[in-house]
Amino acid sequence: MPKIVRQKIEFEGRVEERDVVLEGDDLPIWKAEQSFRIVGTPVARVDGAERAGGIAQYTADLYPAGLIFGAVLRSPHARARIRRLDTAGAERAPGVRAVLSHLNAPGIPWYNGLSALFDVELRYAGEEVAAVFADGAAAARDAMELIEVDYEVLPHVVDPEAALAPDAPKIHAGGNVLGGAPEQYTRGDVERGFGDADVTVELRAETQDVLHHSMETHGSICEWTGDRLTIWDSTQHIFGVRRQLAAALRIPMDHVRVLSRFMGGGFGSKNQAAKYTVLAALAARRLRRPVKIMFTRAEESIAAGKRPRSVQRIRLGARRDGRLVAIEYRGVSGVGAYRAIGTPLAGPAKELYACPNVRTEVWNVFTNTGPSAAFRAPGFVEGTVALDCAMEALADRLGLDPLALRLTNYAPADQVLDRGYSSKFLREAYDMAARAAGWSRRTRTPQAPVRTGGPRRGLGMASQIWGGAGSAPAYAEVRVNADGSVDVRIGTQDIGTGARTALAQIAAEVLTLPIERVTVRLGDTDFPYSPLSAGSQTIASCGPAVRMAAEEARRHLVETAASVLEAAPSDIRLEAAGLSVAGVPDRKLAVHELTGRMGNFTIAGRGFRGANPDNVTIRTWGVHIAEVEVDPETGEVRVIKITACHDVGRVINPMGYRSQIEGGVIQGLGMALCEDHVTDPDSGTVMDLGFDTYAMPRQSMVPEIEALAVGRPDPVANNLGVKGVGEPPIIPTPAAIVNAVANAVGVRVTSLPITPAKILRALHAASGAAASKPAPSGAVPS
Amino acid sequence: MPTAAVSTEPLHAVTVTVNGRAETLHVPARRSLLQALREDLSLTGTKEGCAVGTCGACTVLLDGRPVLACLLLTVQAGGRAVETIESLSRDGALAPIQEAFVRHDALQCGFCTPGQIMALEGLLRRTPHPSDELLRRALEGNVCRCGTQLRIQAAARELAGAAAHHPGGGPVAAEAARDRTSSHDVRRSR
Numbered sequence: 003m004p005k006i007v008r009q010k011i012e013f014e015g016r017v018e019e020r021d022v023v024l025e026g027d028d029l030p031i032w033k034a035e036q037s038f039r040i041v042g043t044p045v046a047r048v049d050g051a052e053r054a055g056g057i058a059q060y061t062a063d064l065y066p067a068g069l070i071f072g073a074v075l076r077s078p079h080a081r082a083r084i085r086r087l088d089t090a091g092a093e094r095a096p097g098v099r100a101v102l103s104h105l106n107a108p109g110i111p112w113y114n115g116l117s118a119l120f121d122v123e124l125r126y127a128g129e130e131v132a133a134v135f136a137d138g139a140a141a142a143r144d145a146m147e148l149i150e151v152d153y154e155v156l157p158h159v160v161d162p163e164a165a166l167a168p169d170a171p172k173i174h175a176g177g178n179v180l181g182g183a184p185e186q187y188t189r190g191d192v193e194r195g196f197g198d199a200d201v202t203v204e205l206r207a208e209t210q211d212v213l214h215h216s217m218e219t220h221g222s223i224c225e226w227t228g229d230r231l232t233i234w235d236s237t238q239h240i241f242g243v244r245r246q247l248a249a250a251l252r253i254p255m256d257h258v259r260v261l262s263r264f265m266g267g268g269f270g271s272k273n274q275a276a277k278y279t280v281l282a283a284l285a286a287r288r289l290r291r292p293v294k295i296m297f298t299r300a301e302e303s304i305a306a307g308k309r310p311r312s313v314q315r316i317r318l319g320a321r322r323d324g325r326l327v328a329i330e331y332r333g334v335s336g337v338g339a340y341r342a343i344g345t346p347l348a349g350p351a352k353e354l355y356a357c358p359n360v361r362t363e364v365w366n367v368f369t370n371t372g373p374s375a376a377f378r379a380p381g382f383v384e385g386t387v388a389l390d391c392a393m394e395a396l397a398d399r400l401g402l403d404p405l406a407l408r409l410t411n412y413a414p415a416d417q418v419l420d421r422g423y424s425s426k427f428l429r430e431a432y433d434m435a436a437r438a439a440g441w442s443r444r445t446r447t448p449q450a451p452v453r454t455g456g457p458r459r460g461l462g463m464a465s466q467i468w469g470g471a472g473s474a475p476a477y478a479e480v481r482v483n484a485d486g487s488v489d490v491r492i493g494t495q496d497i498g499t500g501a502r503t504a505l506a507q508i509a510a511e512v513l514t515l516p517i518e519r520v521t522v523r524l525g526d527t528d529f530p531y532s533p534l535s536a537g538s539q540t541i542a543s544c545g546p547a548v549r550m551a552a553e554e555a556r557r558h559l560v561e562t563a564a565s566v567l568e569a570a571p572s573d574i575r576l577e578a579a580g581l582s583v584a585g586v587p588d589r590k591l592a593v594h595e596l597t598g599r600m601g602n603f604t605i606a607g608r609g610f611r612g613a614n615p616d617n618v619t620i621r622t623w624g625v626h627i628a629e630v631e632v633d634p635e636t637g638e639v640r641v642i643k644i645t646a647c648h649d650v651g652r653v654i655n656p657m658g659y660r661s662q663i664e665g666g667v668i669q670g671l672g673m674a675l676c677e678d679h680v681t682d683p684d685s686g687t688v689m690d691l692g693f694d695t696y697a698m699p700r701q702s703m704v705p706e707i708e709a710l711a712v713g714r715p716d717p718v719a720n721n722l723g724v725k726g727v728g729e730p731p732i733i734p735t736p737a738a739i740v741n742a743v744a745n746a747v748g749v750r751v752t753s754l755p756i757t758p759a760k761i762l763r764a765l766h767a768a769s770g771a772a773a774s775k776p777a778p779s780g781a782v783p784s
Numbered sequence: 785m786p787t788a789a790v791s792t793e794p795l796h797a798v799t800v801t802v803n804g805r806a807e808t809l810h811v812p813a814r815r816s817l818l819q820a821l822r823e824d825l826s827l828t829g830t831k832e833g834c835a836v837g838t839c840g841a842c843t844v845l846l847d848g849r850p851v852l853a854c855l856l857l858t859v860q861a862g863g864r865a866v867e868t869i870e871s872l873s874r875d876g877a878l879a880p881i882q883e884a885f886v887r888h889d890a891l892q893c894g895f896c897t898p899g900q901i902m903a904l905e906g907l908l909r910r911t912p913h914p915s916d917e918l919l920r921r922a923l924e925g926n927v928c929r930c931g932t933q934l935r936i937q938a939a940a941r942e943l944a945g946a947a948a949h950h951p952g953g954g955p956v957a958a959e960a961a962r963d964r965t966s967s968h969d970v971r972r973s974r
Contacts, residue, residue: 046889047886047889050891053894054891054901055872055878063828217893217928217929218831218893267893267930299838657889661931661932661935664934669929692838693839694836694838700924700925701924701933701937702920702921704933
């Protein structure tokens with residue numbers, strides 16, 4: 003009998019109370035010493051042939067018969083009101099079937115009621131004004147230019163600190179601060195803490211707007227069959243899209259089916275339904291034809307979400323031996339024109355290091371820029387730049403080894419929720435990474451900035467804290483077919499992480515089958531519910547459900563075999579896809595022989611994700627060590643190597659693990675050194691409209707990456723002992739690189755991206771200061 | 785079949801050899817080869833990443849050399865030979881270059897993968913044993929957001945290096961790759 007309990011659940015850096023339905027008993031947890039056949043061994047992607055073969059069909063690849071193409075006209079102004087809109091010219095254009103705008107589309111509330119599907123007040127350059135639907139994409143775009151709009155241009159603000167000023171343009175009726183006030187947190191007595199401090203270090207950190215730039219742009223295809231809607235969507239959350247579309251269109255959820263079998267990247271930007279899906283659905287209903295809207299790369303740059311820029315100030319107080327006695331943190335996150343939840347910038351400062359006195363404050367500020375979205379460890383990448391760069395500045399100030407300083411401030415328990423951790427093998431991660439990177443080679447940070455001479459090497463470090471526990475609900479079904487092959491059905495997504503492969507490994511492990519005998523079917527709301535592929539939760543949420551479903555199928559196999567082999571079920575062994583009677587080796591049959599005898603009577607299992615253990619905090623941990631070479635005369639940084647070691651519990655697929663680590667590191671590398679989504683403050687328009695102006699790491703920039711895993715299962719987190727790995731590897735990379743640059747040339751540039759120009763400027767500014775008085779190493783005022 | 789062109793645009797008849805087969809297309813002048821491949825010929829393995837020549841996702845071979853299909857008008861491809869990702873596998877079996885990508889986990893979401901493979905294929909046909917530097921340069925224009933660059937290098941190095949180090953009889957996959965490369969070389973040389 004299901005019962006409902008209330009639990010604290012962590013997701014994307016935020017903890018909230020949620021009702022959890024307990025359906026029954028979970029399975030016993032896989033023991034640390036248990037040996038496995040497939041789990042924990044490197045397995046090539048089960049869908050690799052489809053993806054490398056060009057056979058995999060992404061949303062962008064579907065062209066159903068009779069397809070109509072939609073294109074969206076977007077506001078050229080950062081803030082404006084539509085005085086007059088005339089779509090008649092576009093409607094008459096060749097090939098055009100329909101034009102939607104506020105004049106004729108339903109007023110569907112959007113962004114939690116802050117706006118509507120088509121709003122007459124436009125709050126960012128790129129906001130939807132109208133949508134044209136035509137026989138071809140080119141025709142739709144041509145016709146878009148025939149729409150006449152008379153805009154009343156209004157004053158705008160794109161800088162979050164400026165948006166906090168009392169006389170700033172008011173972006174929403176409720177003001178420019180999300181939630182009306184900053185998010186605050188206090189423990190202990192910060193003033194007293196600083197009073198007890200022997201040294202204080204203060205540092206300002208700025209991080210830039212960063213774009214996700216998934217290679218498959220955002221887009222949907224919608225098709226109606228009578229009053230039933232099918233949506234093909236490039237999404238991280240098929241069930242979320244179904245729920246949102248059913249609500250927006252006021253139709254029952256069972257009339258909506260969402261499919262996303264292959265998906266070309268999301269990184270958090272595709273966590274929910276967006277307007278284009280609703281627009282395609284509305285047009286498809288009206289035109290009785292399938293309708294497709296895919297973003298162009300330019301639209302991807304202005305209206306697909308971003309990691310919002312931050313301005314942070316952190317002050318650390320410590321005793322001479324390095325013990326932290328106070329942390330004060332203030333962060334401002336410019337969340338764009340629309341955002342429902344704040345950026346958890348303060349997460350690392352609150353929890354990563356042991357400190358009795360902590361005060362944090364985070365302002366989430368609306369600006370007239372594109373909406374922000376979750377982006378791989380939102381808030382924590384930025385927050386780690388502030389915290390962990392301040393930590394190395396502190397280490398340099400005290401003449402301590404930065405690793406020793408971190409160990410001195412090792413937090414054995416969760417100081418925020420005042421409870422223990424399910425497991426924490428960060429010490430082990432430090433140890434493994436330090437040895438692999440040769441941390442003992444690190445020399446002291448130069449006391450004065452180095453402005454001349456040849457390129458100089460430096461080593462820097464940063465730690466990682468993040469969630470990734472996953473949670474209920476998630477469900478799975480396993481079916482053993484007549485030929486002994488297995489279908490797993492689960493309504494999750496594989497957004498490129500390798501979830502399909504890891505889930506296949508789990509099912510194959512339990513059923514003792516070769517992995518080739520298992521097919522994982524996902525990306526379809528006709529399959530059992532699974533959560534969004536975000537928050538590093540897919541394997542930790544879905545994996546335990548798949549295991550339970552496979553275990554149930556296994557039990558049914560054993561019981562059926564017992565009746566055929568005339569033995570007690572407890573005497574039946576399932577090994578290597580064969581069923582036998584213990585101690586009687588010749589009484590046996592293969593799984594496929596058993597299922598073959600059963601014909602279409604099907605062995606099946608259903609599984610659910612059990613609840614997380616109560617009263618314990620589940621975290622992933624890790625550390626990166628960056629080795630860089632800096633040319634002090636040009637300011638150029640070459641990253642030589644990133645050594646990454648993470649504690650993410652049991653690793654199901656070491657091959658997938660390595661790829662996740664490399665992917666996170668490379669995205670972190672881009673954020674540290676070159677990526678910059680620029681909005682012109684005067685016009686409020688976006689300056690980078692694609693890969694020609696938005697610089698992402700290419701082959702020649704990628705350094706050696708050593709991906710290490712602690713690899714110890716979590717003893718209580720879930721029945722597999724797994725935690726997530728998707729987000730952790732991006733978190734420490736930028737901070738580690740900044741610290742390595744500081745270690746090389748003696749200035750800590752904490753304004754991302756750390757371009758050669760910024761490094762040179764900092765070197766010059768700091769040596770100017772050094773001339774007047776001997777500069778302490780560490781934080782550079784910026 | 786989707787009609788990309790609206791009724792007022794004049795259509796041009798173009799014959800292109802696509803994956804060894806002559807295809808006659810009727811397209812408006814502005815229709816890119818990428819659109820024609822994807823929408824008129826249903827060869828959706830070639831991806832659109834940007835449509836303006838900045839990402840390499842639409843890389844195909846034109847007369848054996850890698851080009852960006854989004855920057856080429858269909859009418860410009862008239863009388864020439866185009867090869868797409870779909871041409872590499874035979875009867876559902878992956879080509880060695882594709883197998884190497886899978887084996888090295890040189891793909892994550894997979895959206896840029898066909899372009900990466902075709903760019904590398906183009907290089908290896910001309911230069912079967914490229915240096916690491918040449919490999920990286922040949923793939924510099926192919927954007928991957930998931931971060932598979934090092935895995936792609938590993939796959940490419942195996943394809944390039946294994947043949948070089950075992951000229952008489954390397955690993956089966958590498959040898960097959962070389963055979964395949966030389967047969968294409970013969971066919972393309974003129």
